[in-house]
Amino acid sequence: MLERLAQELPGFLGYYNVIFVAQAALTTLALSAIGCLIGTVMGLALVLVRLMRGRLWAPLRWIAILFIEFFRRVPFLVTLMLAFFAFQLSGADLPLFVVAAVSVCLIGSAFLAEIIRAGFESVHRNQWDAAAAMNFGLLDTVRYVVLPQAWRVILPPAFGFFVLFIKDTALASQIGVVELTFAAKVLNNKGFSAALVFGTILVVYFAISYPLARLGAHLEVRLAPSRHRRP
Structure with a gap:
């Protein structure tokens, strides 16, 4: 097996293969970034809607709750397929990347909404x-009072979700999005051994995920020093 890997390695590291994997990695990063960034914004918006009081806001509160509960319980692959066929039925001729981006935003916003809600409740x-006694509105209360205290609770699970999310984007390969897992399948079909191809993709996923995990740990320590006192 090692002899075969040694024979394949020069061809596998050819210019076009390296560029192909690099472009697939950028697609994975783009999907993950879109899902995390837009998901955070949408998740925060959903939490704010749930905090609104009064009968006029009741329908929106229920819509927000149903949205969160639905997409937290539907597997990402099912959400991806639902979005794919919904766009197909609508006749919208959109790139597959856009379909995958919409799916990751839906999933990301639902999960991050629950993470943010838990932080607010802490x-x-x-x-x-x-x-309220100081006549702060909801937005001012969240901005000046709640968020500065809730970040220390929100960050650890949020960054844990971000790392898992990077790996979940591999399912976008099921609809033809050329990300890392799809690139691995293509290279494997070209004759390169699965051990070499998927081993390389494993390293690339680790190279993307590990710095993000370390950043999350660093921010957790910086923003919550009282829980991480050094001797």
């Missing part, structure tokens, strides 16, 4: 009451 109720 802030003592007295803080909310004090902001």
Whole structure:
């Protein structure tokens, strides 16, 4: 097996193969970044809608709750297929990357909404009451009172989700998006051994995920020093 890998390695590291894998890695990064960034914004918006009080906001609150509960419980592959066939039925001729991006945004926003909600609920109720006593609106309360305290609770699970999300984007290969897993299948079909191809893709996934995990750990320590005192 090692002899075969040694024979294949020069051809596998050819210019076009390296460029192909690099472009696939950029696609994976782009999908992950879109899902995380837009998912965070949409997740925060969903949490704010759930915090609105009054009968007029009740329909929107229920829509937000149903959205979160639905997409948290539907597997990512099913969501991907639903988005793919929905665009097909609508007649919209969109690139596969856009279909995958919409899917990751739906999943990301649902999961991140729950993470953000848990962080908000970790802030003592007295803080909310004090902001209300000072005539703060909801947005000012969240911006000036809740978020500065909730970040320390939100960051660890959020970055854990980001790392898992990078790996979940591999399912986009099922509809033909040329990301890392799809690139591995193509190279394997070209005759390169599975051990060499998927071993290389494994290293690339690790190279993408590990710095993000370390960044999350670093930010957790910086923003929550009281829970990580050094001797």
